[in-house]
Amino acid sequence: MATLAFPTPAAAAEPQQLPRNVEAEAAMLGAMMIDNRLADDLIDRLEPAHFYEPVHGRVFAAIKTLRGNDMLATPVTLRPMFDADEAMKELGGPAYLAGLTGSGAGLIGARQFATQIYDLAQLRALVTVGRTLVERAMDTSEEVNPRAQIELAEEALYKVAGDGGAESAVKTFAQATTAAVKMAERALNSGGNLSGVTTGLDSVNAKIGGMHHSDLMILAGRPGMGKTSLATNIAFNAARRWMRDMADGIAPKDSVGAKVAFFSLEMSADQLATRILAEQSRISSESLRMGKISKQEFAQLAAAAAELENLPLFIDDTGGLSISALHTRVRRLQRRHNNEIGLVVVDYLQLLTGGGKGSENRVQEISEISRGLKTLAKDMNVPVLALSQLSRAVESREDKRPMLSDLRESGSIEQDADMVWFVFREDYYTAQREPKRPMEGDEHKVFEDHAKWASDMERVYGLAELIVAKQRHGATGKVVLKFDPTITRFSDYAGY
Helix, strand or coil: CCCCCCCCCHHHHCCCCCCCCHHHHHHHHHHHHHCHHHHHHHCCCCCHHHCCCHHHHHHHHHHHHHHHCCCCCCHHHHHHHHCCCHHHHHHCCHHHHHHHCCCCCHHHHHHHHHHHHHHHHHHHHHHHHHHHHHHHHHCCCCCCCHHHHHHHHHHHHHHHHHCCCHHHHCCCHHHHHHHHHHHHHHHHHCCCCCCCECCCCHHHHHHHCCECCCCEEEEECCCCCCHHHHHHHHHHHHHHHHHHHHHCCCCHHHCCCCEEEEEECCCCHHHHHHHHHHHHHCCCHHHHHHCCCCHHHHHHHHHHHHHCCCCCEEEECCCCCEHHHHHHHHHHHHHHCCCCEEEEEEECHHHCECCCCCCCCHHHHHHHHHHHHHHHHHHHCCCEEEEECECHHHHHCCCCCCCHHHECCCCHHHHHCCEEEEEECHHHHHHHCCCCCCCCCCHHHHHHHHHHHHHHHHHHCCEEEEEEEEECCCCCEEEEEEEECCCCEEEECCCC
C-alpha cells in the first residue's frame, strides 16, 4: 500500500515549530470515516480550529455536517464537498480522503488522539497569547496602558482555559439530581425558605428562596426609589452572614452568606462605606458627610467601623468598565479569595460598556451587556445582582408602579434575567403632591386637601414595595418592606 503523504506544515521552516501532531489528526479522521459511531462520539469534543492542518479542519467540519444531517460520512460522500478545495487537490484530491482510511490504526486510539489534538491546540493558543502579549508590550507607538494590556491578556487566557468546555458541561441525570438534593438540603439546614445566598431580609428570602448560583437578578427603579440602598443592604447582609458563619465554624459550602464583589460605577468606595456605616451606627448619612455628629455618635461610628473591619465586601469603584473587564476582575478576585466570592453586585448596568467601539446601536450594546452578565453568573457559578434604570414612561402614568416593559433600552434585559425586581416607594410620589399654600378665599378647600394628603402620607410613609415581576424559580408578587431614609436602610415590615 502506498504511503500517505501528509501536508507539509506552513510553519515547518520556523526555527521553533508550533506544537502539533498531524499524523494523529489524520488517524483520527480516518477512524471517524471508517466507524461513524466514533464520529458521533468525537464531533462534540473538538472544533475545526483545533486542527493544526487546515485541510484536516475542513474534513472534520464536513464529517460533522454530514452526521448532523444523519448521513454517512465516508470518502465517497465527502468527495463532492472537496471538489473545489485547491489544497485538497494538491494532496491528491479524493485519493487523500481514501488514504486517510487506509490504515485503520486510529480505530483503537481515536479517543486518545482527540484528547491530544485538543491539548496541542491549547498549547498553540497559549503561544499565540504570549506572542500577542509581547508584541503589545513592545509597541509604545500608542498610549501606553499596562493595566489594560494585563486585563486583555487575562481575558485571552481565560478564553483558552474555557475553550472546549462543552463536554465537561454535559452532566448525567444522576449528577444533576445530586446537585438538586444538595440545594434542598441546604435550604432545610438553613431553617427553610433559603436555598441560595441570603438577602438578609426574611420576607424577601421567603419569596425568592435566596439568591441562587448562576442566576442573573435585575433590580430596577426610578431615581429616588432607593435601589442602590437596597443593593448595598443586601451586599452587606450577605457579607456579614458569611463572617458570622465562619466565626461559628460553619463550612464555607454550607454558609448562606457570601463574600461579595461590589462594582460601583457611579458612587465611590468611600460613599458606599459611609452608607453602610450610617446604617450600622444608625447615624444619618447626611450628618456623617456634613460632620454634624456628637462625640457619642462618633463613638458609635468608631465601634461600627471596628466591628466591620474584616467584612468580606470588596468594592471596585472604577468607572466606565467594559463587560469583558468586569469578567476579568471577578475572576481575579475569585483567585485571590480561594473561589469564595459568592455574590457579584453591579451598580448599574447602563454604565457598563460593550465590546464594540462606540455606541451607535445602544440597544444592541445593552443586549451584549445583559448577555455578558448572565454568562458571568453561569461561568463563575455565582448570583449576579445588576441594577438597572427604568424609562420615564413610569412618570406619565397615574399608577407609578413599574412594569417589565419599563426596563430601559432593551427587552433583552428581561429575557436574560432569571429574576427581575422593582423597588417602589409610594411615599416618594405622595410627598410631591403636597397641596400648595392657599390663595386668599381658598383656605377651607386647601385645608381639606392638605388633611387628605397628610392622611395618605401617614399611610404610606416609610414603606417600600419590592415587586418580583419575573422569577424563574417561583411565583411573582410583591414584598412590603420598611425603609428608613435617614440611614438608607431597608428592613422587614412586621405589619404586613
